[in-house]
Amino acid sequence: MLISHRREYPLKTWGGGRSLPLALAASLLLSPLAQAYGADAVKIGVLTDMSGAYADAAGQGSIVAAQLAVEDAGGALFGKPIEIVSADHQNKPEIGATIARRWYDREGVEMITDLTNSAVAIAVQNVSREKHKVDLVTSTATTAITNEECSPWGVHWTFDSYALSVGTAGALVREGAKTWYFITADYTFGANLEATATREILAGGGKVLGHSLAPLNTTDFSSQLIDAKASGADVIGLANSGADTANVVKQANEFGLRQKQKLAAFLPFITDIRSMGLDNAQGLILTTAFYWDRDDEARRFAERFYARHKAMPTMIQAGTYSAVRHYLAAVAAAGSVDADQVMQWMRDTPVNDAVFHGGKIRTDGQMVHDMYLVQVKTPAESTRDWDFYKVLRTIPADQAFPPLSDSKCRFAKAS
Amino acid sequence: MIAALPSQALIGLINGAFYALLSLGMAIIFGMLNVINFAQGAFYMIGAFLAWMLLHYFGVSYWTALLAAPLAVAALGIFVERLLLSRVYRLDHIYGWLVTYGLALMAESVFRFFYGVSGKPYSPPADLRGGIDLGLMFLPTYRGWVVLVSAVLCLAVWLAIERSRLGAHLRAAVENPVLVQAFGINVPRLLTLTYALGVGLAAFAGVLAAPIYQVTPLMGSQIIVVVFAVVVIGGLGSILGTVVTGFSLGLIQGVTKAFYPQAADLVIFVVMAAVLLALPAGLFGRR
Numbered sequence: 276m277l278i279s280h281r282r283e284y285p286l287k288t289w290g291g292g293r294s295l296p297l298a299l300a301a302s303l304l305l306s307p308l309a310q311a312y313g314a315d316a317v318k319i320g321v322l323t324d325m326s327g328a329y330a331d332a333a334g335q336g337s338i339v340a341a342q343l344a345v346e347d348a349g350g351a352l353f354g355k356p357i358e359i360v361s362a363d364h365q366n367k368p369e370i371g372a373t374i375a376r377r378w379y380d381r382e383g384v385e386m387i388t389d390l391t392n393s394a395v396a397i398a399v400q401n402v403s404r405e406k407h408k409v410d411l412v413t414s415t416a417t418t419a420i421t422n423e424e425c426s427p428w429g430v431h432w433t434f435d436s437y438a439l440s441v442g443t444a445g446a447l448v449r450e451g452a453k454t455w456y457f458i459t460a461d462y463t464f465g466a467n468l469e470a471t472a473t474r475e476i477l478a479g480g481g482k483v484l485g486h487s488l489a490p491l492n493t494t495d496f497s498s499q500l501i502d503a504k505a506s507g508a509d510v511i512g513l514a515n516s517g518a519d520t521a522n523v524v525k526q527a528n529e530f531g532l533r534q535k536q537k538l539a540a541f542l543p544f545i546t547d548i549r550s551m552g553l554d555n556a557q558g559l560i561l562t563t564a565f566y567w568d569r570d571d572e573a574r575r576f577a578e579r580f581y582a583r584h585k586a587m588p589t590m591i592q593a594g595t596y597s598a599v600r601h602y603l604a605a606v607a608a609a610g611s612v613d614a615d616q617v618m619q620w621m622r623d624t625p626v627n628d629a630v631f632h633g634g635k636i637r638t639d640g641q642m643v644h645d646m647y648l649v650q651v652k653t654p655a656e657s658t659r660d661w662d663f664y665k666v667l668r669t670i671p672a673d674q675a676f677p678p679l680s681d682s683k684c685r686f687a688k689a690s
Numbered sequence: 691m692i693a694a695l696p697s698q699a700l701i702g703l704i705n706g707a708f709y710a711l712l713s714l715g716m717a718i719i720f721g722m723l724n725v726i727n728f729a730q731g732a733f734y735m736i737g738a739f740l741a742w743m744l745l746h747y748f749g750v751s752y753w754t755a756l757l758a759a760p761l762a763v764a765a766l767g768i769f770v771e772r773l774l775l776s777r778v779y780r781l782d783h784i785y786g787w788l789v790t791y792g793l794a795l796m797a798e799s800v801f802r803f804f805y806g807v808s809g810k811p812y813s814p815p816a817d818l819r820g821g822i823d824l825g826l827m828f829l830p831t832y833r834g835w836v837v838l839v840s841a842v843l844c845l846a847v848w849l850a851i852e853r854s855r856l857g858a859h860l861r862a863a864v865e866n867p868v869l870v871q872a873f874g875i876n877v878p879r880l881l882t883l884t885y886a887l888g889v890g891l892a893a894f895a896g897v898l899a900a901p902i903y904q905v906t907p908l909m910g911s912q913i914i915v916v917v918f919a920v921v922v923i924g925g926l927g928s929i930l931g932t933v934v935t936g937f938s939l940g941l942i943q944g945v946t947k948a949f950y951p952q953a954a955d956l957v958i959f960v961v962m963a964a965v966l967l968a969l970p971a972g973l974f975g976r977r
Contacts, residue, residue, distance in 0.1 A: 552811030
């Protein structure tokens with residue numbers, strides 16, 4: 276990537292207002308004093324992709340979601356305003372880890388959230404575990420977060436490869452689509468998603484005929500699509516996300532692939548559907564943790580979000596709102612930011628907000644909740660901008676996530 | 691997958707058409723102005739965005755955009771050249787490179803601020819949808835059109851520069867600007883128009899790309915490094931060399947994808963290293 280700037284700005288939310296120059300000047304003047312009082316102000320870090328392939332699915336919207344959550348929690352705790360800091364990890368684990376360390380060691384950040392990009396999430400969760408701090412991963416798909424790389428103070432909030440596979444792959448295999456070919460993003464996330472989906476396909480009596488790899492940010496998928504077409508598989512599984520998925524779907528239509536083969540997009544966000552356009556995306560079946568039009572409460576939250584961000588929330592952004600709200604409630608109830616106390620409260624209390632109803636955090640770090648199998652509407656069925664999905668069915672929490680006994684997390688205990 | 695070889699090669703040729711168009715503009719600018727125009731990718735992106743904006747805000751069709759966008763970008767190029775680049779001609783190459791790199795970063799950031807990174811949908815025009823079943827593969831009509839129009843345009847530009855009178859003036863002005871100016875030819879204006887032509891070509895490539903790739907602010911930076919490699923391999927300043935190299939590298943990439951897809955991005959730089967070791971001036975280079 277040509278661009279290598281890094282934006283980082285502390286946002287002081289004085290009851291919803293935001294003034295960057297004032298905040299910068301104030302922080303410069305007060306920084307020696309802040310050292311003395313900083314321990315009491317609750318500080319949350321939103322570490323996300325602000326400029327790369329996932330910037331629209333997470334990015335600035337995640338920060339807005341966190342701000343909404345802070346406002347809903349009253350804006351202040353222990354007599355001090357709750358602070359949100361944010362940074363762009365640029366999809367690089369080493370940058371993410373460095374920022375996390377600095378935030379924890381020198382800037383008094385108590386919790387980091389978002390963490391879009393599987394490789395970054397793993398790196399930052401490792402740092403958080405080392406420092407005995409809470410990290411709420413409201414993005415990424417890698418199941419490693421609740422298995423090999425788990426942390427007693429880390430939660431995988433919104434979705435993971437397993438939940439996406441059970442929904443999308445499970446549904447299609449049951450319908451009779453037995454042979455699969457994957458186009459996979461060539462890094463942690465893609466490999467993990469393909470492996471998880473393959474297990475689900477094999478369990479349903481299907482077969483995977485092969486795969487083609489493409490690096491993150493590939494723009495031209497013509498060679499992968501040619502291989503996919505030549506394989507003759509019933510379904511072409513897209514183990515990628517964001518801009519990559521949008522590009523593949525567009526080009527698959529161009530190459531006339533959807534006449535004989537189905538397309539299964541595992542992780543398109545609603546922002547990707549919009550950028551593909553309904554002409555291209557119609558008929559796609561996918562699994563999501565949240566849809567803004569699901570019920571009245573979701574719609575109210577979404578309209579507030581839309582007023583600030585000019586786009587409907589993706590499940591990542593909605594997940595960030597939910598995680599920050601639950602965390603702040605835990606800190607208020609526990610009366611401290613101590614990671615153990617906060618985590619205990621968060622596990623004992625169900626997650627109930629506009630985004631998730633009746634979610635529960637397990638000891639392996641998985642927040643289990645219902646998922647939704649949806650299909651993208653045709654242009655004729657859609658009545659307004661962002662009216663993209665029809666919900667086919669709800670996947671109950673105990674089916675969407677594997678049983679705790681299957682977890683490879685060394686901190687998991689049956690509770 | 692050796693069976694896929696012919697179709698991968700054909701796809702590679704189509705990608706090569708984009709490389710050729712973009713590097714042609716860059717080669718002309720370097721050959722005539724001695725400036726390494728790293729903003730080529732940014733103008734390509736602006737061309738694509740203009741096509742989208744014309745359709746989205748004004749309902750202007752693809753065909754009109756093919757003419758209008760390059761002209762608009764050429765005008766922008768004139769402005770950039772007069773304001774910034776004309777001041778760095780006498781300096782080391784690195785300054786021209788830095789100025790254009792800075793411009794590219796600014797352009798990308800501005801567009802990203804307003805439009806995000808998700809990309810805008812842009813469909814191929816109705817006349818060019820669908821495709822032909824060639825037996826060995828399904829060739830989308832639009833992609834066939836891309837190869838055709840790129841080849842024709844590259845040929846036309848090459849003829850204009852190497853065989854026309856205006857081209858002769860241009861080449862002479864590069865060799866000896868003082869003498870050419872003494873003959874009454876307005877050399878600074880020639881240089882400005884050359885830059886405009888170079889970036890106009892990039893914008894044209896951008897409009898061509900809009901229906902195939904996502905129209906996103908990141909599209910320029912994604913392609914610029916390959917374009918630079920093509921220009922270097924072809925020989926800085928050689929137009930024919932650049933065009934041939936563009937198509938060939940696309941082909942080589944396509945063939946590589948048939949055997950070992952992970953090396954497809956790498957192979958371009960392997961070729962660049964090999965060529966530069968053997969022929970430091972590039973394949974067709976003259977300096």
